[in-house]
Amino acid sequence: MPTIDALSERLTEYLDQPQIQQVRRAYFYAEQAHDGQRRKSGEPYVTHPLAAANVLAGMHMDHQSLMAAMLHDVIEDTEITYEGLESQFGEAVADIVDGVSKLTHLEFETKAEAQASNFQKMVLAMAEDIRVILVKLADRLHNMRTLGAMRPDKQRRIARETLDIYAPIAARLGMRDLQVELEELAFQSHYPMRAKYIRRAVIQARGQRKDIVASIEETIQKRLQQEGRPGVVTGREKHLCSIYRKMKEQRKSFAEIMDVFAFRIVTDTVDDCYRILGAVHNLYKPVPGRFKDYIAIPKSNGYQSLHTDLFGARDITIEVQIRTKEMDAVANQGIAEHSHYKAVGKDNSESAESSYNRARKWVQGLLEMQKRAGNSMEFIENVKKDLFPDEVYVFTPKGRILELPNGATPVDFAYAVHTDIGNSCVSCRIDRRLAPLSQPLENGQTVEIITTPSARPNMAWLNFVVTGKARTAIRHYLKNQQRHESIDLGRRLLSQSLSNYNASLNDLDASKLEQLLLEADLKNLDDLLEDIGMGNRMAYVVARRLRPDTDETERVKNSSDKPLSIRGTEGMVLQYAKCCRPVPGDLITGHISTGKGLVIHRSSCRNIGYLRDNPEKCILLEWSEEISEEFLVNLDLEVESHRGIIAELATTAAKMGADVLQIDIGEHEGQLATVHMELTVSDRIHLARVMKKLRVLKTVNKLVRQ
Structure with missing residues (x-):
């Protein structure tokens, strides 16, 4: 069981002594506030906030975050108020604690509604201070580690919430280590039998794979030494949740997924990354179309790395990630790495700073979405859609890069540029060619939105937009x-x-x-x-x-x-x-x-x-005399059927300025057939002209307006 003395010892690595003393004071304050309270597992309650603080210490978080972690449950579970915390520990710590506190005093119709409203409040607090979400994630991680003490139904509910909301948020903020642990713990609680069978299969496969992994690792390491390139090569272990997700989404068998061997190469500089890429492509043949450069175009959570797939010996597929040490730290810790660099005063914090700024931008986007959403359930539904890890990168006509979720359309792009652009969008050009607004975008495309002041959003757009921002704005x-x-x-x-x-x-x-x-x-x-x-x-x-x-x-x-x-x-x-x-x-x-x-x-x-x-x-x-719309009308015709009759009718109507939307040919009775036409006209006079022109056709025996 962790103790405050052990935590204080860890903190000496990167915090000053006065800051460590403040963290210790927050612990003793929480210990006194929670005196007599115990967790479901029977341990004193204060062990939970201490464990959450330990999680944050592993990320090298600042002392205020650690103090807030110690105190995050005192407003909810004790008689201590926000004002009391503020007077003791300052406004910043009190605000973080208030943001993390659960909404237990409000009554909701359903548990889903309670979860949605709780998350909505968290987003508002995140907009004020991004550290709120880090404390919340540390709190959730320790709760997941000790979930076994709960009733089975409660375990499944908390695990589902973790898979739906908290693990994707950790992924969106680039916190890979925390995301993986949350997913693994939640997967084992929500799908215990599936986790058991996959774990057993992984253990069996590990023995067969061990020699292959060691052999490939050694071959790549030797090639780097020959080329004089610094780099540490390691084989990556596949996680149970990711194996299950790939089996489900990609419809692959367990054997197919385990046949792919994954490696990571960590080096010193960006230049080394690209030179090592050349070395491994020289060693093994690359798979066409499977190279991704996330260094030149980082993911929206700040993640940077080179990804390539290779054909190895004996028909083995090899996945390789190449990145610098700083990129590796940001990939594992995400925005928490920003605090680490800030705390220890390093200069090479560009990747971490970028990750932090991107996270801030995402939270600001959530805040805008929250203001426009009708209620908390609609908001959380849109946020879930916005937490997809797969992204496409498209360009504006001026060369600016925009990251959008996989499956995004030009309407999503328009709203990503600006809400007013989305609201006044009428059509688009993709790579300089006119395209439908519902067409899914692909990597590298240039998208130009055509707008007009009189345009307005169409309800049909809700059927194909994928971003939460577009859906909420519409x-x-x-x-x-x-x-x-x-x-x-x-x-x-x-x-x-x-x-x-x-x-x-x-x-x-x-x-x-x-x-x-x-x-x-x-x-x-x-x-x-x-x-x-x-x-x-x-x-x-x-x-x-x-x-x-x-x-x-x-x-x-x-x-x-x-x-x-x-x-x-x-x-x-x-x-x-x-x-x-x-x-x-x-x-x-x-x-x-x-x-x-x-x-x-x-x-x-x-x-x-x-x-x-x-x-x-x-x-x-x-x-009104001022009306200038186009109006739909339906015509039924009885015609003598012959080849080209549909084209003849459509051409005649089009020549008279009517826009033909649909022509259906019905049942035949010998040479006679019924035709239904749907077209647009400006008024009754225009319609009369169209009908007159159609009636004079030799093949038309009868024409009536529905």
């Missing part, structure tokens, strides 16, 4: 846009209904409005108008409640029944009925559909026959 924009459009439509509908009482929105009785808002549990008039625009509340019912004090007969006498003008810019709260496809020039009638807003039909449409005699539910509409 949802945020659509929510705000829908609210704005609902309020505007609700205002027009209520004004129309109030005009039947010779009143307007400016004439409303404040007391009546306040009473209605209170009954409806709404905050203000905008919320009421939004409800009307979305179809959740009928405008004529609200108008009747808010009307001036006149009798009902006067309402009928003064009724103006002025139609509502449709401009086509109402957006998501206005829909054209698919059953009759109205276009400007048609007589139209509208009705409010709950949750959808205003649905527009042609007045002759059979689907609103039951509403026509009910003026309370039907809304009189007219087309």
Whole structure:
């Protein structure tokens, strides 16, 4: 069991004596605060914060982080307050402790919601001080090491949370050592039988592999000596969790994965890395397309290394990583290495500094995502999507490199550049060629986004974007846009209904409005108008409640029944009925559909026959003269079938300026066939011209508009 004296001895390697004394004082303070408390395993509770501090000491973290690790549970589990900690140990330590504390005093509907809200608070604290996440990860690591004392169901829940959230965060921050241990412990707790069988198979395979690994290691080391290149060659052991993940994701057998032998070469300088790469390529044949240069283009977590796959003797595949000592330290410790270099005053901390800055940038991105997310569950869902380790590297037209998750699209790229670019994106060029916005990006491509001020995000984008930032920004924009459009439509509908009482929105009785808002549990008039625009509340019912004090007969006498003008810019709260496809020039009638807003039909449409005699539910509409949209229409044709009939119909419609979206040819009856066409026109006159041109074709016997 670790003791404070043993920890103090370790800290003499890199901390001053006054700083070590402060860490010791924090320990004794925590020991007193947790006096009488015990862990599930029966040990005194203070052993847990001491173990967490030991984890951080292994990373050479600063004294404030170690003090916070000692004290990280006192706010939650004892009567000590934030103010008490601040007065004793300073604001920085108190803030870290507060960021790490769990949300046990709030009530949540589900455990998933509690986990999401806890993580949301952690992100906010991380934005203030990145050390919060390091203390949290150390706390989680010791909890995983002692998970055996928990009930099996609780073990599985904590292990799942570790695999979903904490191990990917450690990976995202470049902390390989901590990530691997978290994954191994969580895998063994969540999948005990699978871990048992894979471990047994690894032990059996290890004996057969030992001689091969030693032989390859010796061969590479000899070649480096011949070339006069400094480097230490070591074989890399495969971990149970990574073996299982590769078997599952790559659909490979255990034997196929174990047939690949992995080695790491650690050298002194970047120049040596590239020269050693040449030496190993000269020794063994490289596998085409399997070389990756993460030194020139580092991963988003600051990781740098050269990766290459080689064909060895006897059909053996060899994976080799080549990196400098500094790169190796950053690869294993990630952002924690920044603190190490800062503490010991080394100059060669460029990789660590870069890793730290990238981590800060990622946390700032999480903070922006958190502000836009609707709730904590939506936020954590987006963060999970953002924690993929595989990345693609693409270029802006000016040569700037952007890292995106594997499978990212030009829309993800647009939002990565700037939220406003994403919101106004209409199309893109990939390597100077026009491409769909849904096309997955590949390494090395140059992406140019084409924008226009009138553009706006499309709900369909949510089906293919992969980054949390893009998903959150699209949802945020659509929510705000829908609210704005609902309020505007609700205002027009209520004004129309109030005009039947010779009143307007400016004439409303404040007391009546306040009473209605209170009954409806709404905050203000905008919320009421939004409800009307979305179809959740009928405008004529609200108008009747808010009307001036006149009798009902006067309402009928003064009724103006002025139609509502449709401009086509109402957006998501206005829909054209698919059953009759109205276009400007048609007589139209509208009705409010709950949750959808205003649905527009042609007045002759059979689907609103039951509403026509009910003026309370039907809304009189007219087309605005300013409307300039394209409208969908459906045509059914009876044609004499012959080769090229589809091309003939499409060409005729296109010549008249109609955009043909779809043509389906139905059942044949001898030489006759039915054809369904879906096309866009600007108005009824345009449609009439298209239909006239189609009717004069010799092969068209009959043409009707649906």
